[in-house]
Amino acid sequence: MAKPPRRRFAGMREGGWQALPFLAPALFLTFFGLIVPVIWTAAMSFNRTRGLNFGTEWIGLDNYERLLTRDSRFLNRDEFPWSGALVNNIRWLIIYPALCLILGLITAVLATRVTYERAFKAIIFVPMAISAVAVGVIWLLVFSPDPEIGIVNAVIDGAGGSPVSWLGRADLVNYALILAYVWASTGFVMIVLSAALKGISQEVIEAARTDGATEWDIFRRIQLPLLSLPIAVVTVWMIINVIKIFDIVYIMTKGGPGGASRVIAYSFYVETFENGKGGYGATVAVVMILLIIPVMIWQIKRFRSEAVVS
C-alpha cells in the first residue's frame, strides 16, 4: 500500500477518539453481526447439532468427510460425469458468466451504432430491477411443458417437435435455470461494458478507420483490450452472485427434480432450516466461504493497487 503523505492530515490534529462516536454503531454491528457469526459458523461445522443449537457434540471433520464423500446430493462421484450441488454450482460458475459476457459484449457494442440506443439498453436492463422471485415466475411460464402455455414449447410444437419438460428433466434443468438468470443479468454486464466503451476516444477509432481498419479490427485490437478491466470487474461480480445463487432455484425448481438442480446455497438452506442440521448446514456455508476467499483477495488487491485506500 502506498503510504499517504503525512501532510494530508495537517488539518487533522484532533485525537483519534473523535472518530469513536461515528464508528461505534457500525463497528459494533459489523463485529457482532458478521465477524463473530462467521467464526461461529466455522466452529459449528465441527459439531453435530440438533436444531440450531451450538456445540452439542464435537465431531471433528466428520461433517466435511460426509459432505464431500457420502452426500450424493452435494457431490456424487460414483459415476461420470460427477453430479450434485457442488458440480451444479461449478456448471453455473462457467456457463453463466460466459453467456452474460458474450451477450453483454454484443449488446453493448451493437447498441452504440444505432440511434435508439437508450431504448434498447433500457429493454435489456429492466430485468435487473426485478426480484429473482419474479424472474422465476416469468421463466416458469416461458418454460412451461404445456405448449398451450409455455412459448418455448409452443415454438417447438409449431415446428413439429414434441414438447420438452425443461424443468422436469435432470439433464436440462440446470441449463434452463442458468438461461433464466442470464436473461436477468445481461443488462448489467451491458451497462458496465457500454460505459467503458464510451470512454474510448473516438479519435483513435476514427484514425484506425482512416487507416483502413475493418470494424472487426477496431473491436478486436482497440476496444477489447481496453475492456479487460471492466470485464474482470463484472466477471467477479457474477462469480460472487453465482456462489450465493439461491432464490431463483428455490422458486423455479426447489432443487428438483430429485435434487438435480441443487446448488450450494440451496443445500445450505435445506440442511439448516428444513432438516434442522445446523452443524451440517454450517459445513456447507464454510464451503461457500472457501470459494469466496479468492474473490476477496482479488478485491483487496485491486483496491490497494487503485490506491482507493489512502
Place this chain on the structure above:
Amino acid sequence: MTTAAETERIAVKERESASTRIVAMLGKAPVHIALIVLAVIWLVPTVGLLVTSFRPRPDIASSGWWTAFANFDFTLKNYDLVLNANKMAPSFVNSAIIAIPSTLLPLFIGSLAAYAFSWIKFPFRDTIFLALIALMVVPIQSALVPILIEFQDLGEFLTGQKNLLTGWYWGIWIAHTVFALPFCIFLLRNFFITLPRDLIEAARVDGASNWKIFRSIVIPLSVPALASFAIFQFLWVWNDLLMALVFIQESDQWPMTIRISQLLSTYGVEFHLLSAGAFLLMAVPLLVFFALQRYFVQGLLAGSVK
C-alpha cells in the same frame, strides 16, 4: 485539435451523397436486425406474464397468451383474487415496512462511519477499511444461523421471550443493516473523500465540530451518493427472499416474495395467481427504475463489488 483535419473531415462528410448514405444504412441492416431480435427476446418473457395476469383462468390453461389479442377477453379478477383472498395486499405493506427501515438504518449508521473513514484520522484506519472491503463479499449464508441464535439469546436476556426480535420486524431490520453496512461505508467513503478538502478544513478552523461538519457540509453535498445507495438497498431488500424466509416467522408479516413462494407451494403452478402476484411485486422496482434510472444505474455500478 488540428483544425485542418477537422475541416477535412467535414468536407468529406459533405461530399457524401444521398446514395452513399443509403448504402451505409443498408450496411447497418444486420445490426438493426440483431438488435430487434435481441430486444424481442428480452421483452417476450415479461410481456407474456403481463398479458397472462389479465386473462381469465380457463383461458390461461387452454390457449397461449400470444393468442389473447385475437379473442379479446381480459379481466382484473386475478389481481382481486391475489390481493384479497391470497393476502398480497397486506404483504405489499409488509414489504414496505421491511424495506424502508432496512434502507434508512444502514444509510444513517453507514454515513457516520464513512465520515470517520474519510475525514477523521484514527489508528488502524486503513486496516479496518480493508477488512470492510473483504467483508463486503461474505455470503450471508455464512452468518445467518449465529445471528438467529444471537437474536434469540438477546430476546431471552432482555424480556425472557425468545422471539422478541424474530417475532416482529426488528430481526430483519438489524440483519439487513448488518449486511448492508460494509458496502454502504465503502460507497459513501469513496464519495466523501472527493469533497473539497478546503471546505472542510475551513469549517474546522472556524471551530465547527465533526458532527456539525458531517451534518451541514458532508451530507448536503453527498445527496447523489446517498440516493444511489438508498435506491440500491431499498430494491435489494424489496426483492429479497432468503433473509425474509429466515427472519420473518409470523405469516401475517410475510413480504410479497415469501407470499409468492407460498402460493407456489400451496396451489402449484397456477399462473393466474402467480402472474398477478409477480406483477405486484415488480411494480415498485419498475417504477423506481423508470423514475430514477440515473441513480439506479449508478448504485448498481457501484454495487458491482458486492
